[in-house]
Amino acid sequence: MRNVWIVFKTLVKDWLRSPTGVFFSFLFPVLLLLIFGTLFGGTENTRYALYIQNLDVDESGNQTNLSTAFIEAIKSTECFDIKPLDKDVNISAFVKNQQTIETLRFLVIPDGFEEKAINKTVVVRMGIIVDTLVYVINNYSQYMNASDIANITMGKEMLSAYLNQTNATSPEVLLIADEHAQSTQIIKGIIYSVSNGFNNQLTGASDIVIPKSEDLQQRRWRAADYYLPGYIAAFIMTNGIIGMTTTVTEYKRNGIVKRLSATPLSKRDWILGCILQQTFLGFALTLLMIGFSWAIFGVRAIPDLYAVSLIFIGCVLFSSIGMTLGGFVKDIEAANGIGNAIGFPLMFLSGAFWPVEVMPSYMQTIAKGSPVYYFHQGLREIMIYSEPANATISFVVLTVLAVIFTLLAIKITRWKDL
Amino acid sequence: MNTVIEVKDLVKEYGKSRAVDRISFDVKSGEIFTLVGPNGAGKTTTVEILECLRKPTSGRVTILGYEIAKDEAKIKKRIGVVPQEFNAFERLTVLENVKLIADIYGRKGELKSYLELLDLWDVRNKKFKILSGGMKRRVGICMAAVSEPEILFLDEPTTGLDPEARRETWGVIKKLKETGKTVFLTTHYMEEAEKLSDRVAVIVKGKIVAMGAVKEMIEKHGGGYRVFTKVGGKEVEAIFKKYTDSIIKVDGGLCGKFLGKRDAAKVALDLYSRDIEAEIVEPGMEEVFLSLVGRKINERGEFE
């Protein structure tokens, strides 16, 4: 064990003094993190552009009170960047002159919106009264005298008769938007809930189900939070597979491995020392990425003891895979080649940068079989969802693989006949 | 003197080709033993088998009484190694590299005396990468010596060095011998073998073609002393003929071969007394090799 420590110290020192090593292990990932973080995390404060055309105006050309109130309700969600569209504009013609349609959205408030809404409100309220009367007669008639019952029944009959002959229709607000754009679903949802709230207000119903909201900052994770575990996993993986493979091949090529193998240092201690050094790098990298994410993107995910343990196991696993590959290859080019050939596909397949679900199903199958997937899924469960129990499979898979690959690296690395 | 290395019928095959072909030799404690031969002769293969870095195909090797197949760990603790094309950690300093090896061997205490012995004390805080070729080799030797080994294996420690650096390295190797270490050396420089070794083994194509003390080898295979003149002619030839029959023409002059140093000196004096310039050439390992193998080796270790 003392020798593992000696190897570890030496390798760390050697690595720290290598500018390219530092660049590729640290700066490169951090730069990528900044770029990706900005790309994916930047949608935070976007408002959706929305044209509103209000056709509900009175004889003198003023917008009706109710339609104005509806627009105000939509505004109050603060989700939209609202641009009024004159009632004379022809939307089809307007669209033809625009470059892109993904961000074009129109909400049309029809003529007669207010009138229809009021009529409908009256009808709805009457309907409620009728229903109430029926309920009272059915359930409480034994407590009432006959004349009251007769009066109530008569009132109910009159109202029902009135309802039957009026056919008040609901005013329809029309959303015109690109059905293929992802944002359209979100916008539909918002407008739907605004309409609901509006309806409740009109009918005088008080809220029955009350959506309660917590402080956004604590509960809702930003994109950068969501992706951070993925980045950590992906870069520990590439650092291990690509970095470790090339490092040990370099040591082998320039004769250092031979020099050390001529001393009493054992092969096992050399390999464990290498893995330990790479693990240390992985940890340092993780700290750095979290630091950057914290400072720049306001990420809140702080790794706890579970996360630290999983990161440790992940570092050991991917360094040992790198050591194993390094045991096969002879020259640096081959090491680079094999490292990249395995590292990069794994990185992009892993779901570290985008959800696995958006990939074709056969790729999902491959991705879900990769250790990187278990790694970042586990980290996500711990760091984002605070559900360490859900990371059990990740712990098991990574630990088993780490042990297997460490033993394999010791088996495959040649300490003789180099 | 007791034997510290025993090699008997050692064979190493790489696939079908035989790199080392049934060689046997002994190395005595405290001597410098040199394996000399051209590129590809099997020198590295042989040393690395002795260092437990390669597995022999067959044969018996014992180092300090231990068999290489059984007691690798014990052997490694007691030997020091400078591999061919030696490298250290480039970005570590001289001192850090030497300390690394000392740490692995568990050696405590000061390293200054070792660094001074190898003239490295002044550059101890320089990174290995920026050292000259000669210094790098000395760092290698220092790293091998710091564990106080009983046997030092130096595989071509001066190849690629300029003559000055080579001579400095020779000085270092001699100093190490003086401290009582056994040195196992390989080289393709005949001069090096001659200047440093107590005994040499000439290896060609995996076979040892001759072995013995340097002096004896030269006496036996050196082909005697030669005297060269710049001019020829009857007069010169007559003087040569008084002492030898072996006379050949060389570049307008003559060359006579003599078995003893005395005869050569007499001829030379005779010639000088008649104002004829003469040069005595002593035989060395170069001549030994030439007469044994029939070819010379150039500066790079290839057959000429």
Ligand SMILES: Nc1ncnc2c1ncn2[C@@H]1O[C@H](COP(=O)(O)OP(=O)(O)OP(=O)(O)O)[C@@H](O)[C@H]1O
């Ligand atoms: N690992 C190997 N695999 C196959 N053949 C090898 C291997 N190592 C050496 N050889 C071959 O064995 C022969 C002897 O090689 P070796 O390196 O022992 O020679 P050497 O005397 O040290 O030469 P040099 O002066 O070039 O170092 C050569 O023909 C070489 O090509």
Ligand SMILES: [Mg+2]
């Ligand atoms: Mg060699």
